[in-house]
Amino acid sequence: MPNVRILLAAPLAVALAFAAPAMAEERTVPQSRTEMQLSFAPLVKQVENAVVNVYAERVVERRSIFDGDPFFEEFFGQRMPNRSEKQSSLGSGVIVGAKGIVVTNNHVIEGASDIKVALADGREYESTVVLKDERVDLAVLKIKADADFTALPLGDSDAVEVGDLVLAIGNPFGVGQTVTSGIVSALARNQVRSGDFGFFIQTDASINPGNSGGGLINMNGELIGINTAIFSRGGGSNGVGFAIPANLVKTFVASAENGSATFDRPFIGATFDAVTSEVAEALGLDRARGALISQVQAGSPAEKAGMKPGQVVTAVNGVPVEHPDALGYRLTTVGIGGTARITVIANGKEEDLTLSLDRAPETTPRDERLIEGRNPFSGAVVANLSPRVAEELRMPTNRTTAGVVVTEVNRGSPAARIGLQPRDIIIALNGTEVASTESLASLVNEDPSIWRVEIERDGQRIRQFFR
Template sequence: MQGLLRFAAVSVLSFALLSPVSVFAQEAAKVLPRSQAEMQLSFAPLVRETHGAVVNVYAERMVQRRMSPFAGDPFFEQFFGQRMPNRSEKQTSLGSGVIVDPNGVVVTNNHVIGGADEIKVALADGREFPCKVVLKDDRLDLAVLKIDAREPLPALKIGNSDAIEVGDLVLAIGNPFGVGQTVTSGIVSGLARNQVTEGDFGFFIQTDAAINPGNSGGALMNMNGELIGINTAIFSKGGGSNGVGFAIPANLVKVFLAAAERGDVSFERPYIGASFDAVTSDVAEALGLDRPRGALVVRVVEDGPAAKAGLRPGQVVTAVNGVPVEHPDALGYRLTTAGLGSSVTLAVKENGSEKEISLPLTAAPETRPRDERMIGGHSPFAGATVANLSPRLAYELHMRTEVTGVVITAVDGSSIAARLGFQPHDIIVAVNGTDITSSADMETLAATDPGIWRVEIERDGERIRQFFR
């Protein structure tokens, strides 16, 4: 399998859904077709009621292209007597979005608008509007846009994605390959899927409704005409749909929209001060679990929320507020959708017995001043900016919030540190046998001249030792 491709789905919904008399707002019993007449039933009335809420999202960005393959080569530039100019080109990408509020609030994928200099939203009736980005997050791959149409727009009601089951019928609406608005049908193929994208979010709805390039950001819709997911990715060898598509659950979209409505400048997940691993079959047998599921506690930060609540290494979290937890990513999803400021009840198993733990959900704290310092001089670290790690800084840097120490936050591209290969997010563990505990220590040590530098750093969880003269 050649990796996964993310794509855009265009969801089409109508303002009529907001009417309390809409037939699709009624919860219907789930039944199998029992006659030829029932087999000939059509999705057309549902699509007609909802298509106006699906939009196209156009993201434009300027990129620099070299006009010659020899541009940048010193010999050829000296030979021709001048630097060869670069050429600016405009790139346009097409994605989809869903209007979730008649005032013009649109939800899409972050990767649809990432790096864009200009973003436009095209409605199903052909009208185009500029928009502003209200909130975006690359870890969740969600973005909220706002357009001003000066009139109420068709909008899709957000449903409860926790209520769906494997086998439920769904529709995906989008603009695959730019051919125009397209509706595909299928079922929910799986729930709580993880290890789908390269980001750190891992809780997706799987569907066999056809999703292709151009569908990213569009809607996955249930038979009540409600948004239950934002189509995000597919597994594909050739770039087309193989019947394995993934959507971000609508309950996470609700929490993200709430942060946008509050005016938050960034989206923040709860900090609990613990790290988890998946439960293997061997671990499940040792702990007396009937099957390998849950989140195994492997580390608890001293004085963190988890430690204060009584969580300890070796325990397994099996449920949050009574909802089963399949794996560590599912635990993160349940805590995130519970929201900051709330308190959750964790079901915890240990030594064959189960108990409940109450855990408050708070933002990552800055437990020590970051004290950023730019290292000068002629040491191997010259040109690097270092800071004291805290859960808050680690969260901002997209690092594990339980890591500690002194971290490189930036490296000047023309500096000694850059030439020697130091990178942002490197944790400086020790220099010449001396443990580095603060950015002030690092600055003081870098000002010395030992002749030979023995450096130990941690990068992506691995220890690296190097010598420099």
Template sequence: MHRASPLSTVFAAIAICVLSAPALAQDAGGKGLADALSDLLRGGETQVPARRVPFGQQEMQLSFAPLVKATAPAVVNVYASQQVSVRSPFAGDPFFEQFFGRQQMPPRVQSSLGSGVLVDPSGYVVTNNHVISNADEVRVAMSDGREFTSSILLKDESLDLAILKIDAPEPFPIAPLGDSDALEVGDLVLAIGNPFGVGQTTTSGIVSALARTHIGVNDFGFFIQTDAAINPGNSGGALVNMRGEVIGINTAIYSQSGGSIGIGFAIPANIVRAVVDAAKNGLDYFERPFVGATFENVTAQMAEALGMASPTGALVKSVAQGGPAENAGLKPGDVVLAMNGASIEHPDALGYRLATQAIGSVATLDVLSQGSEREVEIELIRAPEGQSTAEIIIDGRSPFAGAKVAELSPRLVQRLGIRGQARGKGVAIVEVDRNSPAARFGFRPRDIVREVNGEEIDTPEKLRDVAMSNSRWWRFTVERDGRVTNQILRY
């Protein structure tokens, strides 16, 4: 009996997928094309061969249609709207107000359009934070014409991710999240989204690079780069591999004209999965493990001084007393080279690896210390809280009136997404009433108040007491995004 070779068996399975795409898409349901293909191959003795370039006319005529039909129903459009107050052009003009009074202009509705991906049959949708940031209402439209009002469960500005929730009696179609760490440069990918609001569109390309950093989008520094066309409106859409799995959420493009020039970036699926799990567990922010250390890049001069062949890894800059890093034996000057077997090229890569780990787990680090390499185990814990978790609204007649403040702590820094060197004593502004003196004087959430009228501010109660004083002059020190400013106001 003639026995089919492993390669011909796989080609036969692919041909069946291509010829019966509609049936596979319907049969796959929430599982996606990857499970349908594995069902065809299950029970045989063959395995999918290693990656290779296509050859022959038959292979060049193969189609991505089965992948698109299986994945596209889970890619949705996200419409965000916000009411913005409009100031009259004559506001503040004594002559105009004398005759016509103060004119109230009707609010203007500001809207944004993006894409999203259903990743759970119960209605969890992943999109970009910048698509729904500050929105009063967010609606989700599916490819079959259905629309839903969604609730925002979680937003993370540093990752530019947001998790929405929609509800319906029947399960939603989903696109399963794949393993983004299994990607290699040159892998084929599809980008599915809604560019320019013209309707759902699919583009193809390859993975151009991995672990891209410092692209100016947000604080996150571990992007997948692709040449699949990603245009405005694709934000939040799916980057799909050839197994029908979402391996990234499209988030940005590099362009001087606003259109795609073949340099797009996506957030890896492994970090997306961790954020989705946080939302499912009821958190309204993405909680990262705390190690109690800060890291910086290894420069060429540092690498030479440390006897390293190349400038790679994450250099330990400082270690918090009593934290997991100190307990593990890490010291300033050590270099983290790998974590759980994965190479660490720079501090952003270490941050990415840590963020994908569960709190309470133990990570193994390969560390270069004093010229020799060693392994250390470090416990990944929750960020500690401060001595007080109280949040106080400042009253009275001061520039801080209307601001809600809380003690600065590692957990609050993480919850608010405070950037910069947010360490030491101080209180953080959590919220600001839009119609309050604090808003008029330009205070924002995430500002850190360090000192007021010569008094060091280390607790919310201290700021409240200082703000109640009958002072007409206010001198204060505020840190915003790592920049410290000193201000003097008369109020």
């Protein structure tokens, strides 16, 4: 009979453990066989209704094999139009607001014209996109229903420690809700995907296709991350998965709820490099850590705060900074309009600086305009370059000289045919510096016999000649 009482008491012990406040109990490892046999079932029941499936449908245009060929276009005319077809994708999401606010990955809904959210109980709802951002790979949806939904509380991802137990919940293959368990394997992971805003929680809980946008849950039933990436050659879970930390999700959701059309990152006006072991030794650091300031823009928030090249940023508001991506993450989670206490080391001395966080400024009015006429740039939309425009185009915001940047290129236009691309910076035309969109519009009207064009693309100068 004693064994029976122990077994009957186990579910109650589990329920009490999950109901306890996060700060009221210390982390412990299982001490007995009974504790080893405890179940995650009460926790799953607590959170399952807040984890949803996201169905995104998009229209894809299939171009004709003769599209762009002058002979076939003239011969066949409109008898060979491009075909359109619908494609569907499946992902997961998490309800974080009782009025139907859902967080998922941007890549789950990117380009979708119709998005539906399905709850664990089978109910389906139409939804709209409130805010999305490719760089952080997050999107906020709003369910089209006047009802209250079960929402998951957002936990403090900074309180997560390596070795913590976690659950990953999602819909990996469209077969229904699936739960996997594991531990937190590492924190502050970067360089997971090239060009991304890199700061991830690493876990060995299985994250498979379709789990994207699902929740990484701690043992208190709190959302500590949004599952986003699988790190393997074949695309399957090989024990290495990544999640976007909940503290970044909080900032993103707050931006959406405030009505922002874009997710703005603070403009610092400085560039940073990783601290290698050689740099750490040269600077007298105990180990390779932090973000080395390599350049500071005149008049920028960084300069006003007293940041100088050669300093190493080691902490933000007392939280250690492991690498430049971690610095960007820490400043972004502080939020626009706030201030951050930046700890820097230079010449063996540590100093705290106060950095004001604001949006990238539009130092020069963008004066966006479409170039038309008989010239190589016809069909390109251009704008005057500024930190604000550079931020919107995912370009470095620390450029110190003015210029004209391509924001859009119309398909089939002369600009497209010469290979002009968005984010190209037009430097000069026929030997004359292009200082503004107004000067470019004037220069293209000269109609010379040969066009000499100089552009900057990804930091490289390209010179071309056209007749």
